[in-house]
Amino acid sequence: MSALALVRASHPGPVVAVTALALALAVSEGLGPVRVVLVGAAVFFGQLTVGWSNDLVDRARDSVVGRTDKPLATGELDVRLTRLACGAAVVATVVLSLACGWMAGLVHLGCVAVAWAYNLGLKSTVLSWLPYAAAFGGLTVFVALAGQPPALPAAWVPLAAAMLGVGAHLVNALPDLADDAATGVRGLPHRLGAGGATVAAAVVLVAGSVVAATGTSSAPRTLVLAGLVVVVALGVVAVLARGRTPFRAAVAIALVDAVLVVAAR
Template sequence: MAVGRTVRGLALACHPGPTVAVTALTALLAWSAGHTLGRGALVTTAVLTGQLSIGWSNDLLDARRDRAVGRTDKPLAAGDLTESVVRTACGAALAVCVVLSLACGWASGLVHLLLGVASGWAYNLWFKRTPLSPLPYAVAFGALPAVVTLALPSPTWPPAWVLVTGALLGVGAHLLNALPDLADDEATGVRGLPHRLGARVVRWLAPAVLLAGSVVAAYGPGLDGTGLGLLAACVALAVVAVVGRGRLPFVAAVLIALANVVSLVARS
């Protein structure tokens, strides 16, 4: 029972939503780039372990603040996990990430570790409390396609439009991810850019940033029927995000992000 409780707590403490989303995006990018099953699994697992280390370090650093605002959804704050267990898991994930990343090749490994994983840790340690909070997301998401293509037998950098679309996707993801926790973060002194702008501004800024990514993804590889169709859908969703009520704007913005992912996978 204790083991099961620990495993469940670690799964919840790793920020499973973002971790699964980034890992799935990596797997799709690896498939799109033409990786073999084994090589694609290696790259994807390297990214997964990096995401686990970022998620666990975030909860470790936020444990005191989460307790202060009564975050019962956080295993550390709720007492379902001890800090020593999460610290051990975090260190192990980071060590495995270094080994797997370098096994993908020096270029891919260094890009992943220095631009991807380091950006996530830098966000947790400092950037999340500053107006520059979107920067690590832009760098990490922008670099992710390069982690995949630099791991190919013939390493190559992705086109510039892919990097820009990834960066804008990252900024939009940061804005959307911050929305549900704005009040709790403010109460404990965390004031990144979304907190300084306020929920009302972030609700229209997130789809605007994501729509900018849609434009880049549509025109970057040359506008065709697929690109035009995705762009038209994103414009319609952006309108819904601006004029909708309740959770509709949030859902519309998430769908724009998914459309941008489709563009990255299908058109890069």
């Protein structure tokens, strides 16, 4: 049971999603098999540290609002075990990141550091969006620098990825706005409110789609045009619909954005 609880406390959804995005970027960059594995492993362990540190920092807050989906808050998962797992993941992240090259490694460790900064306090400020922008944008720089020889990506790539990160932050916060407000978390989504955050997410994700679509001519035009049509339609739904539909539409836009960023490489 402890192993399963440990997995749940790692935020497995974001771990898998961000690792998959990194692997897709690595393949699209033409990295060799060994480098692809190193990039994926570094991002995987980095995301584990982010998820575990988040739940360790928030365990008292999660307990106050009765988060039964949080094993640390319910007492199902031992705090010491989680700290040990997180520490081991930190070591693995450092080693694997630097194995991708010292420049690439430092960039990735910077991405993980800003994610930790979010967990440690930035989430409660108006700058809560900044770690997401820096981490997602930096991820594309990390993957490009992991190539042999290392090379910086075109400027539009981290820009589009940063917009995707901001949109992901706004979307990710929507289901927890009430719980966060009850425990004093006042990040950008909370200041915008559910309606404002949904509209802002749709706008920034659509803008990111446009940046990705116009950044290069290497992606199939049919795919790009189809993606933009879908994104605009979803953006309209996110702004006009009610209930959980805007949230689902924003998530769908984020997924299309990720496909466009990878396809446009």
